Amino acid sequence: MTTERATEAGSSADEQPVDSDEGADVAQGMRSMLWVDHVTVSFDGFRALNQLSLVLAPGELRCIIGPNGAGKTTMMDVITGKTRPDTGRVFMQNGSVELTRMSEPEIARIGVGRKFQRPTVFEQLSVFENLELACKGHKDVFSTLFAKLSGEQGDRIESALQTIGLADQRSDRSGLLSHGQKQWLEIGMLLVQDPRVMLVDEPVAGMTHQEIDRTAELLNSLAGERTIVVVEHDMEFVRRIARTVTVLHEGSVLAEGSMDKVQSDPAVIEVYLGS
Numbered sequence: 001m002t003t004e005r006a007t008e009a010g011s012s013a014d015e016q017p018v019d020s021d022e023g024a025d026v027a028q029g030m031r032s033m034l035w036v037d038h039v040t041v042s043f044d045g046f047r048a049l050n051q052l053s054l055v056l057a058p059g060e061l062r063c064i065i066g067p068n069g070a071g072k073t074t075m076m077d078v079i080t081g082k083t084r085p086d087t088g089r090v091f092m093q094n095g096s097v098e099l100t101r102m103s104e105p106e107i108a109r110i111g112v113g114r115k116f117q118r119p120t121v122f123e124q125l126s127v128f129e130n131l132e133l134a135c136k137g138h139k140d141v142f143s144t145l146f147a148k149l150s151g152e153q154g155d156r157i158e159s160a161l162q163t164i165g166l167a168d169q170r171s172d173r174s175g176l177l178s179h180g181q182k183q184w185l186e187i188g189m190l191l192v193q194d195p196r197v198m199l200v201d202e203p204v205a206g207m208t209h210q211e212i213d214r215t216a217e218l219l220n221s222l223a224g225e226r227t228i229v230v231v232e233h234d235m236e237f238v239r240r241i242a243r244t245v246t247v248l249h250e251g252s253v254l255a256e257g258s259m260d261k262v263q264s265d266p267a268v269i270e271v272y273l274g275s
C-alpha cells in the first residue's frame with residue numbers, strides 16, 4: 001500500500017533524491033521561519049537553481065553571497081512567487097504554510113516583503129507619501145493618496161520614519177534624497193507592511209561609507225523581531241551584519257557558516273573570494 005505524503009509539510013517531492021541529511025533538513029525545516037526545500041529552476045535547460053535548500057530560524061539575519069549568476073536573485077524570485085520552481089517547495093512558519101502554492105500577492109499578504117536592487121520610490125512624492133502608499137498597498141496612486149489612513153497605519157509610518165532615520169525629511173520630495181536615503185526609504189516602505197520575512201537585494205550598492213555604516217546598524221536593529229535575508233557583494237558590509245553566511249554557487253549551497261569559516265573555505269576562495 002502506498003501512503004499519500006504530498007500534502008504533508010516536510011515531505012519532499014517524489015522525484016527528488018533522498019540524501020543522508022534529508023531527515024535533519026526536514027527536522028530543521030519544521031522549526032523554521034523560512035524553508036527552501038530542494039528547489040530547482042531551469043531557464044531553457046540552464047539550471048539557475050539546482051536542488052537549493054536553505055533553512056532560516058525565526059529572527060535570523062542571513063547573508064547570501066556568491067558570484068554573479070549564482071542564483072541569488074532567482075532564489076528571491078521563487079520565495080516571493082515571481083518565479084515558479086520546476087521542483088522543490090518553499091515553506092514558512094515551521095513548514096505549516098507552503099509559499100510555492102500561493103500567488104505573489106498572497107505571499108506578500110502573508111508577510112514576505114522584498115526590496116529590489118534598484119530603488120522604486122516615487123520621486124515626485126514626499127517621503128511620507130511614499131510610506132503611505134506602501135502601507136495601503138500600491139493599488140492606484142491617486143485614489144490611494146485620498147484614502148484615509150487608519151490610526152494603526154499612521155503609527156506604523158511614524159515608527160518606520162524613526163527607524164530609517166528620515167523623520168526630519170518626511171515632507172521632502174523623495175527625488176531630492178541621497179541614494180542612501182532612497183534605499184532606506186525603500187526599507188521603510190517594506191517595514192510599514194510589517195513583514196515577518198524581509199528579502200533585501202544588494203542594499204549598499206553605490207552607497208558611501210557612512211551610508212553603509214548606517215545601513216548595517218539599521219539591518220542589525222531589525223533582526224530578531226523579523227527574519228531577514230540579505231544578498232550583498234560588499235564583504236566589509238557582510239562581515240558587519242552576518243551571523244551566518246550562505247555561499248551560493250551554480251544554484252546550490254557551496255558553503256554555510258560563520259564569516260570566518262566561509263572566508264577560509266578553499267572552495268569559496270576559488271569560486272568567489274579569490275577573484
Ligand SMILES: Nc1ncnc2c1ncn2[C@@H]1O[C@H](COP(=O)(O)OP(=O)(O)OP(=O)(O)O)[C@@H](O)[C@H]1O
Binds near residue numbers: 048071
Ligand atoms: N528570466 C530569466 N531567463 C533566463 N535566464 C535567467 C533568468 N533569470 C535569471 N537567469 C539566469 O540565471 C542565472 C542566475 O541569475 P541570478 O540573477 O539569480 O544571479 P545572481 O546570483 O542574482 O547574480 P548577481 O550577483 O549578478 O545579481 C544567471 O545565469 C541568469 O542569466
Ligand SMILES: [Mg+2]
Binds near residue numbers: 072073
Ligand atoms: Mg542578483
